[in-house]
Amino acid sequence: MKKTEGKQSKGVKKNVLKLLIKIVVLITAAVGGAAVYRISVNVRLNKLIDNSKTINITNNTGSIEGIVYELINQLKEKDKELSKKNDEIIKLKEENAGLKVSNSSSEAAVGQDTSSTADNSDNDTKASTDAEVMDLFGDGEARTVYSLDNDEGSFKIAGEDYYSGVTIGNAESGCVYVNLKKKYKHISFDVGRVDECPINDGKLLLIKDEGNPKKYDLDAEKSLMSFELDVTGTDRLKIQIDSDWTTYGIVNVKVE
Structure with a gap:
């Protein structure tokens, strides 16, 4: 039980x-x-x-x-x-x-005429500018013209190598002349401080055929600042940089 x-x-x-x-x-x-x-x-x-x-x-x-x-x-x-x-x-x-x-995001600066953002997506394209375009750059002061067909080598901006372009600096002020010969209507380019140079802000002046300059501020801590300019009827364009004893590079130059 x-x-x-x-x-x-x-x-x-x-x-x-x-x-x-x-x-x-x-x-x-x-x-x-x-x-x-x-x-x-x-x-x-x-x-x-x-x-x-x-x-x-x-x-x-x-x-x-x-x-x-x-x-x-x-x-x-x-x-x-x-x-x-x-x-x-x-x-x-x-x-x-x-x-x-x-x-x-891009760190491109804005010019007074108009502005564009630098394209950093292709390093090969970014590091080269057509030799024919670079041939437009002539005389000037405290400047070095780099082209793929010369032996100047390269320079760096924000860690990127540039084999084509112009450097202006290591002086209080410098310039380069672009011989447009009234063939072009538009020019665009980027400006940035060259690596390992003093971090000093500068001034950019664009002068068409000895006319009144267009002035822009350059920020030494920005990698690239983009500028565009209408150059219709311009024979020579003077690009002047008051660099305050540092060096700035002009790269990605395009003319139309």
Whole structure:
């Protein structure tokens, strides 16, 4: 007789605990736990069923409630951890997107006539200017003309090598003349301080055929500043840089 009661007691325990599984799974879904947590709960409770001899349902009903509350608290903690991780992932994505935007922005300055942003996407194109264009640059003061077909080598602006262009500086003021011969309507170029030269701001003056100069400020801490000028009917354009004993480079020259 005692044996039979033991079997019935064990059967009751298992039935109650199986019912408990269904309740906890529903609670898990309500709390927002993922499927993996529901599986974990089932595995844990199935182990409890196998060891249900250790649980006295009749005399210690509070122990089952304790298990339920413990599991619910664990699920809530897991949910908090998931939310925290999700917030961290979102924050990292936003920071990564911000870095990409920051790295892709240009530091080009604006001239008074008009301005354009320097294209840094192709280093090969950036480092070279057509030799025919560079042949337009002639005499001047404190200037060096670089071209792919001469032996001057290269110079650096913001870490980039330039094999074509003009450097003006290592003096209080310098200039170069561009012999346009009234053949062109438009000229554009970029200006930047040459690497490892003193960080001194300067002035850019553009003078068409000895006319009134157009003046622009040069920021020594900007990598490149872009300038455009209408040169319709211009015979010679004087590009003057008051460099204050540093050196500035003129690169990416285009004429139309």
